[in-house]
Amino acid sequence: MTGKEDKIAAAAPESRMRGGIRVPIIQAIIRGKPTRVAYEHSWVARFAHWLNAVSLFVLIGSGLRIYLAFPSFGPKIPQTNFVHVPPKLTLGGWLAGALQWHFAFMWIFVGTGLIYLAYQLFSGEYRQVLFTPRDIPGVWPMARHYFLFGKKPEVTAPYNSLQKLAYTSTIFFGIASTLTGLVLYKPAQFAWLAFLMGGFHLARIWHFAAMCGFLAFIPGHLIMVLLHGWKNFVSMLTGWKKNPEYVREP
Numbered sequence: 001m002t003g004k005e006d007k008i009a010a011a012a013p014e015s016r017m018r019g020g021i022r023v024p025i026i027q028a029i030i031r032g033k034p035t036r037v038a039y040e041h042s043w044v045a046r047f048a049h050w051l052n053a054v055s056l057f058v059l060i061g062s063g064l065r066i067y068l069a070f071p072s073f074g075p076k077i078p079q080t081n082f083v084h085v086p087p088k089l090t091l092g093g094w095l096a097g098a099l100q101w102h103f104a105f106m107w108i109f110v111g112t113g114l115i116y117l118a119y120q121l122f123s124g125e126y127r128q129v130l131f132t133p134r135d136i137p138g139v140w141p142m143a144r145h146y147f148l149f150g151k152k153p154e155v156t157a158p159y160n161s162l163q164k165l166a167y168t169s170t171i172f173f174g175i176a177s178t179l180t181g182l183v184l185y186k187p188a189q190f191a192w193l194a195f196l197m198g199g200f201h202l203a204r205i206w207h208f209a210a211m212c213g214f215l216a217f218i219p220g221h222l223i224m225v226l227l228h229g230w231k232n233f234v235s236m237l238t239g240w241k242k243n244p245e246y247v248r249e250p
Contacts, residue, residue, distance in 0.1 A: 040158050041239045045125070048116035049236060055109040056214060058101055059177075061091030063211055065098035073205050106181060113174050128158060131168035135161040146227075155245035163224065166217060173213040180207035 024039040041049075064085045071081045092098025120126040138161030144150035146162065153160070159167070183194045183203040197203040225232055235241035 035242050036244075037240050037242050038158075038244045039239055040235050040241050040244070042119070042123070042125070043239065044115070044119045046236055046239060048112050048119075051112045052109060052116075055105045055112065056218075058091060058105040059109060060211055060214065061089070062098040062101035062105070065090035065092040066095060066102060067208070069095045073201065073208075103185075106185075109174075110178055113178070117171070129164055129167050131161070131164040135164050138162075139165060157246055158241075158244065166220060166224075169213065170217055173210045173217070176206060177210035177214075180204075180210065183207075 026037050026039075065087070068085060068087065068090065070076070070079075071083065071085070072079050073082055074080055090098065092101050120129070138153065141150070141153045142160050142162040145152045179193065180197065180203045183190050183197060183200065184207060187194060187200055194200050194203050197206060231242050231244075
């Protein structure tokens with residue numbers, strides 16, 4: 001192996017407590033430069049992330065097409081449309097086609113979500129991404145940094161408080177969209193669930209609101225990826241992140 005090739009140093013891998021869990025860290029020589037590399041994302045997390053990204057794209061596009069069949073949350077007579085969605089931004093071509101796309105990918109979305117949540121619970125990695133009361137003081141400093149160009153707080157974990165708040169919110173959006181979706185899918189069988197939501201008409205509103213939550217999250221998520229650099233994107237592909245800010249020499 002030549003000096004120009006990437007290689008792993010002979011030292012044994014170490015681990016550091018970051019965000020409530022141990023993050024594996026190795027020393028490497030990459031392009032002739034000493035590099036510390038942290039293993040941030042397991043294959044389960046990466047698999048669930050990308051599969052759910054595709055699922056959300058299909059579900060939102062087909063869901064908007066289904067919405068166009070009756071774009072109102074009020075009475076049918078007289079009908080007042082809530083918002084106009086250009087058909088080119090939807091998926092399915094027509095109502096039946098959109099329903100087929102929606103019903104197919106809803107099972108992928110739910111199944112992947114359950115696998116992800118089970119893995120987070122059993123592995124303990126939820127401590128790294130779940131927003132807890134101890135993260136509350138860190139929300140404003142990060143918001144001030146992102147939106148008001150304030151001083152950047154010290155990075156001590158893979159995810160800051162604002163990121164944890166955003167990621168935790170997607171769990172609630174996912175649960176809300178699943179439960180309300182069951183009511184819309186099988187209203188007779190889940191009449192009791194519809195009752196708890198205030199009726200079928202309100203379940204439809206909550207389902208739409210959950211979608212809006214995802215639509216609010218996605219642009220912010222993409223902006224954060226751009227702000228934090230290319231290595232963040234690569235880490236979601238490979239699992240490894242080079243020279244993360246929270247890893248410093250002991």
